[in-house]
Amino acid sequence: MSELMRPSFDLELIEKYGGPGPRYTSYPTAPQFSSNFQAVDWYAAIAESNRLPIPADLSLYVHVPFCANPCFYCGCNRVITRSPTAGDQFLDRLEQELALVAPRFDEDRLVRQLHLGGGTPTFLSVDQLGRLLTALQRHFPFAEDAEIGLEIDPRTIDPRGIAQLRQLGFNRLSIGIQDLEPDVQQAVNRIHDTAMVSSVFGAARAVGFDSISVDLIYGLPLQTTAGFARTVDTVGGLRPDRVSLFNYAHLPHLFKAQQRIDESKLPTPSTKLAIFRNTLNRLLDVGYEFIGMDHFALPGDSLVKARRDGSMVRNFQGYSTHGGLDLVSFGPSAISQVGDTFAQNARGLDEWGIAVSEARLPIIRGLSRNTDDAVRAEIIDRIMCTGELVFRDIEKIFQLKFRRYFADELEALEPLASDGLIEWTNHGLRVLPAGMLFLRAIAKAFDQYLKSADEQSSRFSRIV
Ligand SMILES: C[S@@+](CC[C@H](N)C(=O)[O-])C[C@H]1O[C@@H](n2cnc3c(N)ncnc32)[C@H](O)[C@@H]1O
Ligand code: SF4
Known part of the structure; x- marks a missing residue:
């Protein structure tokens, strides 16, 4: 699908295909990672990647796990603290982790991308963020035009701080807004007025950040179609490059803070759908393009270009313009991928910190993809990123007969074809406008590991 489409919205299809499913930021997905995976396996994967004729350049991720206050909806891995020493202690440990991992990569492998996520990276002061950047640059060579981005919570930074971040070398921002209505903010314990968001936004534009993106959430307590429309209109007026x-994802058995959400205040499924439909249409009407799943971008944005020319990929950070990079991640719960091998750090701050302070890799689980995993990963990536699958392409890369190898999967997709989510082409399959909201449901047909219905419903968020 080279042209970006306006997804169509059909209640019956949402009922049928909008149930739980993985987000496919990797395949196999993280629940499949094995605790038998050891540090030696990880070091071996890195060594192998160095030996390739052209070793991949790098994308770095650092998970900064702290927040000063709990947002009740939050499903991220974070530690709530106001300790003034937490930041520096974390950076001490992070430098220990860097010293363990970075020397394993050949020195000429350039960093093309760095992203700080969390938690709240701006829990750290500007000086501490400078220390973090310097440490990374001491260990890895950065490309001159590297994308250097971080997630910010508007409550934790002012316009002066934004200008300082730009001076440090950050060139991309992701601002957590979620919802601007006071009663919703109260219900989720995250209060920041529109003026605060606008001033952060204005400052970021003034100092020339290359790309600004914004996070919104629909389905929060007390949300209404009219209220969320006000949030979307305000956000649309700020013209972030991406939304x-x-x-x-309400999974209170997995995320304790969500137990503080009053479930009686959650919007009904029909209100939630109305909010979603309105938002989708509003964003498209004011000039955003639908990238896939939950992502929108302005037509001039690099993600739209990558989506059109087929170079967009999907990884742990969602959709990305940079394909073919090895991902090296630091901090608690961070997941790395080098070639076909994944490794995940311990989730707990203490467990992670103790390991690195004892000069042990903090990895607790991982997985090396076999050929079957790699084929399916390629197929799922193509569906999620391009909405199209040419069987011959897969046959050429993996030397198999597509229709024979995937006979069951193709049969499982028949109902989706009858319902107009996909169409069969001469060469393979193509996602139709009615299927654009259900990329995960289409990709799921190729997921070997999704066998039991139980597994599907307890771990994953709803697709729509
Ligand atoms: C690490 S946070 C962003 C940075 C910063 N901590 C902030 O909140 O502004 C990443 C994003 O995940 C999203 N998020 C968190 N919990 C979620 C949930 N339960 N369901 C859906 N999205 C969620 C929010 O939109 C949030 O901005
Ligand atoms: S949404 Fe952001 S600020 Fe709120 S608790 Fe989660 S990570 Fe922290």
Whole structure:
């Protein structure tokens, strides 16, 4: 699908295909990672990647796990603290982790991308963020035009801080807004007025950040179509380059803070759908393009270009313009990928910190893809990123007969074809406008590991 489409919206299809499913930021997905995976396996994968004729350049991720206050909806791995020493202690440990990992990569492998996520990276002061950047640059060579981005919570930074971040070398921002209505903010314990968001935004534009993206969530308590429309209109008026519109994943058995959400105040499924439909249409009407799943971007944005020319990829940070990079991640719960091998750090701050302070890799689980995993990963990536699958392409790369190898999967997709989500082409399959909201449901047909219905419903958020 080279042209970006306006997804169509059909209640019956949402009922049928909008149930739980993985987000496919990797395949196999993280629940498949094995605790038998050891540090030696990880070091071996890195060594192998160095030996390739052209080793991949690098994308770095650092998970900064702290927040000063709990947002009740939050499903991220974070530690709530106001300790003034937490930041520096974390950076001490992070430098220990860097010293363990970075020397394993050949020195000429350039960093093309760095992203700080969390938690709240701006829990750290500007000086501490400078220390973090310097440490990374001491260990890895950065490309001159590297994308250097971080997530910010508007409550934790002012316009002066934004200008300082730009001076440090950050060139991309992702601002967590979620919802601007006071009663919703109260219900989720995250209060920041529109003026605060606008001033952060204005400052970022003034000092020349290359790209600004914004996170919104629909499905939060007390949200209404009219209220969320006000948020969307305000956000649309700020013209962020990208908008992520997340479907609130309410999984209180997994995320304790969510137990503080009053479930009687959650919007009904029909209100939630109305909010989603309105937001989708409003964003498209004011000039945003639908990238896939929950992502929108302005036509001039690099993600739209990558989506059109087929170079967009999907990884742990969502959709990305940079394909073919090895991902090296630091901090608690961070996931790395080098070639076909994944490794995940311990989730707990203490467990992670103790390991690195004892000069042990903090990895607790991982996985090396076999050939079957790699084929399916390629197929799922193509569906999620381009909405199209040419069987011959897969046959050429993996030397198999597509229709024979995937006979069951193709049969499982028949109902989706009858319902107009996909169409069969001469060469393979193509996602239709009615299927654009259900990329995950289409990709799921190729997921080997999704066998039991139980597994599907307890771990994953709803697709729509
Ligand atoms: C690490 S946070 C962003 C940075 C910063 N901590 C902030 O909140 O502004 C990443 C994003 O995940 C999204 N998010 C968190 N919990 C979620 C949930 N339960 N369901 C859907 N999206 C969620 C929010 O939109 C949030 O901005
Ligand atoms: S949404 Fe952001 S600020 Fe709120 S608790 Fe989660 S990580 Fe922290």
